[in-house]
């Protein structure tokens with residue numbers, strides 16, 4: 001832990017490796033694994049997770065933006081990288097010069113990328129995103145012929161892949177919409193074949209799709225939440241069970257910790273914290289926890305979260321503040337300042353899962369981990 005940091009995130013190397021291996025075993029041999037490390041590796045730490053995943057032989061990295069790709073290149077990571085989000089026209093040349101592939105769906109991007117590639121005297125690698133039903137990024141079926149004509153006319157453009165993303169996999173156990181998207185994707189791929197545009201990688205599968213359906217793995221899967229040892233949703237777990245898909249031992253990668261800043265006694269009938277939103281009816285012992293909503297500990301955990309100290313649960317009293325909050329340690333023997341506090345993750349025989357925190361604040365596990373402030377140190381543990 002660096003000296004001025006009082007809250008930190010531990011990343012288990014063993015868990016990252018386990019999760020890659022589990023997913024490798026799920027797909028047929030030869031299917032590539034893209035480690036999706038966008039958004040600071042879902043809050044786990046871009047450089048920390050990417051170093052482990054690169055050393056463990058993942059085939060691709062998926063990032064949101066060129067900045068993240070350049071950070072990986074500056075770490076001397078040679079693994080292919082795909083920018084999944086939007087790349088502004090002004091940055092296309094940098095993408096080519098750093099040998100970064102781009103998800104592309106706009107005609108203007110293709111034209112400007114050709115110019116950039118010609119200037120760099122290199123090929124630009126693109127993955128054409130196909131709109132199959134999410135109605136987010138993607139070339140629509142109506143525009144695909146025109147788009148293919150344009151791509152074919154640009155000699156420095158190499159179609160490295162085609163991709164799509166599912167709208168309704170994690171939220172349901174009824175997957176007819178996803179099946180329709182696969183059909184749409186395969187029809188679009190036929191159009192590439194008919195136009196004589198060869199495609200090296202077809203990729204559609206996020207974690208849930210990769211776990212549930214063999215026929216969507218194609219040449220590559222895009223592994224996000226599963227890389228971090230988290231299930232995409234309760235519905236995905238139920239679907240896997242219903243489909244008799246063998247037990248998946250995903251291991252959560254993250255523990256978020258801090259230390260107790262102060263312990264003190266309060267009298268019976270004392271208000272606790274801003275807005276006097278909590279009140280103790282009996283004489284109590286409270287502990288001040290030096291983390292708050294700035295750090296990513298959501299304010300909606302006011303009066304409802306809990307932390308683990310000395311292996312025991314300490315409930316949140318009152319409001320989560322910007323940089324601290326208060327917990328009740330009346331029933332935990334011997335708590336003192338600088339005792340370790342677990343905010344998220346497993347202790348020896350208890351846990352505060354991202355799912356538990358998510359359900360308390362009305363969100364998903366993805367958001368809980370991703371929103372942990374990037375400024376907190378990420379520490380790799382064995």
Ligand SMILES: Cc1ncc(COP(=O)(O)O)c(C=O)c1O
Nearest residue numbers: 036084165206207222223224225
């Ligand atoms: C385009 C794309 N592919 C793959 C993923 C990874 O999905 P998951 O985290 O569910 O595996 C995401 C995540 O948001 C995404 O946006």
